[in-house]
Structures are given as structure tokens and as C-alpha cells.
Amino acid sequence: MKIEDEIKSTVALxxxxxxxLNIMYTQNILSEKFNEVLxxxxxxxxxxxxxxxxxxxxxxxxxxxxxxxxxxxKTSNTTRLVDKLLLKELVTRNVCPENRRKIEVxxxxxGLDVLSELDPKVIEHENALTSNLxxxxxxxxxxxxxxxxxx
Amino acid sequence: MKIEDEIKSTVALxxxxxxxLNIMYTQNILSEKFNEVLxxxxxxxxxxxxxxxxxxxxxxxxxxxxxxxxxxxKTSNTTRLVDKLLLKELVTRNVCPENRRKIEVxxxxxGLDVLSELDPKVIEHENALTSNLxxxxxxxxxxxxxxxxxx
DNA sequence: TATTTTTATTTGTATATACAAATAAAAAAA
DNA sequence: TTTTTTTATTTGTATATACAAATAAAAATA
Numbered sequence: 001m002k003i004e005d006e007i008k009s010t011v012a013l014x015x016x017x018x019x020x021l022n023i024m025y026t027q028n029i030l031s032e033k034f035n036e037v038l039x040x041x042x043x044x045x046x047x048x049x050x051x052x053x054x055x056x057x058x059x060x061x062x063x064x065x066x067x068x069x070x071x072x073x074k075t076s077n078t079t080r081l082v083d084k085l086l087l088k089e090l091v092t093r094n095v096c097p098e099n100r101r102k103i104e105v106x107x108x109x110x111g112l113d114v115l116s117e118l119d120p121k122v123i124e125h126e127n128a129l130t131s132n133l134x135x136x137x138x139x140x141x142x143x144x145x146x147x148x149x150x151x
Numbered sequence: 152m153k154i155e156d157e158i159k160s161t162v163a164l165x166x167x168x169x170x171x172l173n174i175m176y177t178q179n180i181l182s183e184k185f186n187e188v189l190x191x192x193x194x195x196x197x198x199x200x201x202x203x204x205x206x207x208x209x210x211x212x213x214x215x216x217x218x219x220x221x222x223x224x225k226t227s228n229t230t231r232l233v234d235k236l237l238l239k240e241l242v243t244r245n246v247c248p249e250n251r252r253k254i255e256v257x258x259x260x261x262g263l264d265v266l267s268e269l270d271p272k273v274i275e276h277e278n279a280l281t282s283n284l285x286x287x288x289x290x291x292x293x294x295x296x297x298x299x300x301x302x
Numbered sequence: 303t304a305t306t307t308t309t310a311t312t313t314g315t316a317t318a319t320a321c322a323a324a325t326a327a328a329a330a331a332a
Numbered sequence: 333t334t335t336t337t338t339t340a341t342t343t344g345t346a347t348a349t350a351c352a353a354a355t356a357a358a359a360a361t362a
Contacts, residue, residue, distance in 0.1 A: 001297070001301060003293070007221050007222070007223060008221050009207075009221075010207050011207060015286065015290065015293070016277040016281040017277055018293055019280075019281060019289055019292055019293060019296075020181060020277060020280070022292075022293055022297065023174065023177055023178050023181060024178055024181065024182075024223045025300070026174055026296050026299065026300045027174050027177075027178035028223060028224050028225065029300055030171060030175065031175075031349095032225075032350095035350080044317065044350095046317090046318065046319095056160075056161050056162060057161075063341090064340065064341060065341085070158050070159050070160075071158070072158060072175045072179060073179050073319075074179065075183070075319060075320055075321080076318075076319070076320095077318075077343095079343085080318080080343095081317095081318085084317080099327080099328070100327060100328085101328065101339065101340045101341070102339095102340065126167040126168055126171060127167055129167065129170075129299060130166065130299070133295070133298060133299060138166045138167070138170055139166065140291065141173075141295040141296070141299065142166070142169055142170060144284070144291060145173045145174065146153060146154065146173065147283065147284060147288070148280060148281070148284060149176070149177045149180055150152060182319095183320095186320080195347065196348095197347090197348065197349095198347095214310080214311090215311060216311085224348085224349075226350055226351080227348075228348075229311085230311065230312055231312090231313095231347090232347095250357080250358070251356085251358085252309065252310045252311070252356070252357045252358065253309095253310065253357095254311070
């Protein structure tokens with residue numbers, strides 16, 4: 001469905017407005033679908049995101065700054081996200097011995113296990129969305145989004 | 152900047168994952184920039200969205216259902232958004248006389264004035280983002296996003 | 303007409319975003 | 333060495349999202 005129909009627009013939209021609405025709306029659909037994948041695991045999208053960043057550290061701890069700069073939503077409150085993961089025993093949190101301002105966050109085995117179980121479902125979710133676009137179209141979409149964003 | 156660099160990814164991402172991150176990240180940047188436009192007017196993006204829907208009604212009231220289905224974030228809580236706008240006297244809210252379950256929401260003159268003042272700033276924001284893409288590229292981006300979303 | 307179902311909206315609760323202020327340790331400067 | 337500045341994180345507050353449950357009026361059915 002076209003974006004005008006999705007939001008039942010009564011007026012014609014010009015291209016630059018359409019692009020914005022299309023990006024916002026598409027992101028909303030994406031998040032909703034992904035939340036459904038995560039729901040049985042009692043994880044929010046941003047909590048999952050933090051776990052993915054921590055797994056990417058391959059055994060090295062990440063401090064709050066590092067997590068923050070790797071997140072998609074740059075204004076997320078990392079402290080409180082880590083709090084939630086700590087309660088579920090998916091991460092550990094310790095003061096860095098070399099620099100007591102820093103906090104070392106590590107994913108636990110339980111956290112790694114949850115991610116392993118989720119992996120195939122996440123891949124399925126990702127691939128389902130791209131199934132009717134060709135590789136060329138996907139590359140074009142990536143390029144256009146990057147060009148659009150980088151003013 | 153490429154999406155891998157934005158989120159400082161340590162591993163290579165496959166195309167379908169890259170698309171998702173790119174859409175999510177681009178929407179975040181868009182929202183952040185738009186929030187800056189709205190900030191002097193003490194409006195959130197979703198509050199602005201509701202005002203736009205109400206102006207689009209051209210004098211006719213909109214009930215909660217109608218507002219909801221025209222919003223970008225379909226799970227927004229319209230009741231509470233309208234509450235906030237009511238406090239700022241940007242809308243009125245009345246029970247529909249024909250159907251007392253329905254609520255008629257109307258934009259006030261004050262609300263229309265705020266939108267008028269914002270209009271040029273919003274257009275400037277929209278155009279700034281599209282400035283280095285050609286019309287063909289913008290149309291392509293719209294088409295690809297719609298194709299991507301509509302599985 | 304009385305009962306059930308559907309529709310429209312509100313309310314409650316947990317989580318997350320957005321942004322400013324507070325805290326505290328480390329580093330730099332006086 | 334004391335003071336100031338910077339860095340890293342936490343906390344507070346308002347707003348918004350996500351989703352379930354509650355409320356209440358209208359419509360459909362028995």
C-alpha cells in the first residue's frame with residue numbers, strides 16, 4: 001500500500017514529505033514486527049540491541065559509553081537498559097578497576113543462550129522483509145538511505 | 152557515513168540486516184532533527200502529527216478512531232496526546248451528540264496559528280534533507296520503501 | 303424488552319525516549 | 333598540592349510507546 005493510503009491522507013503530498021512519512025512509517029512497521037519476535041523472550045528491541053552489542057565484544061567488557069555509541073537510538077538511556085538486563089541475569093556489571101568512573105558490562109552465558117535461541121528467528125524476520133526485493137534493489141535502498149541521511 | 156560506521160559495527164552485516172538498521176537509524180536522525188524544529192513550540196512530534204490531522208479535517212471534527220488510523224505510529228495513545236493538546240488550548244474535545252461513545256476533537260484558532268507559524272520551518276526541514284537527491288532518486292526511494300514494507 | 307455483542311474510548315502499568323541536572327572520579331592547570 | 337575542568341555514569345522528570353483491561357454506549361439478537 002502507498003504511504004498516502006496507509007495514513008489516509010486527504011491531500012496530495014509532495015515528494016520530500018512523502019519520503020519522511022514513508023521512512024517513519026516503515027520503521028514503525030519494522031519495530032512492531034520485531035517486537036512480536038522478541039515478545040516470547042520478554043525482551044524489548046533496545047534490550048536486544050544492547051545484548052547484540054555485548055556479544056559483539058567477544059568476551060571483552062563494554063562500558064556504558066561504548067554501548068551508547070553503538071546503539072541505533074543515540075539518546076537511549078543505557079544505564080536503565082542495563083539495569084533491566086541485570087535483573088534478568090543476562091549481563092553483569094562491575095566497576096572498572098583501572099578507571100573507577102567506568103562500568104564494565106559483560107553478557108552472561110544465559111544472555112548468550114537467549115541470543116542463540118533468537119538468532120534463527122531474527123534472521124527469518126530479516127529475510128521475510130527482503131524476500132521480494134532483488135539484491136540490486138536492496139543495495140539501491142541502502143545507498144539512497146545513506147545519501148538521504150548524510151546532509 | 153555508512154550505517155556500519157554509524158553504529159561502529161565490528162562485524163560485516165548482510166544486506167537484509169543492513170537495510171533494517173539503515174531504516175531504523177535514518178528514522179532516528181529524522182525524528183531528532185524534527186524535534187529540534189518543534190522544540191521552541193513545546194510540541195512533541197506526535198502532538199504535531201495530531202494537529203496536522205485535525206487541520207486536514209478542514210473544520211470538521213475528528214473522533215479518536217479517525218485520528219488513530221491516520222497517525223504514523225499506529226499504537227500511539229490518542230487519548231493522552233489529545234489531553235496534552237487540550238491543556239495547551241490547541242484543540243477542543245466534546246462528546247458527539249449523535250453517538251455518545253464518540254469524541255469530537257477540533258483544532259482551535261490558536262492551534263491553527265501555531266501550525267501556520269511552523270509551516271515554513273517544517274518545509275525547510277523537509278527540503279534540507281532531500282537537497283542532494285534528484286527527483287528520480289526520491290521517487291525510487293519511495294517506491295523501494297513501499298515495496299520493502301508491503302509483504 | 304432484556305441480554306449479548308460490538309464499538310469507541312479511557313485507564314493502568316511497564317518500558318523507552320528526551321533532555322537536564324547531579325554525582326563522582328580522573329586529568330589538567332594553577 | 334590544591335583547584336578547576338573534563339569524563340563517565342546516574343538520576344529525575346515529562347512525554348510517548350506497547351499492550352491489556354476497564355468502562356460505557358450503541359447495535360444486534362433472543
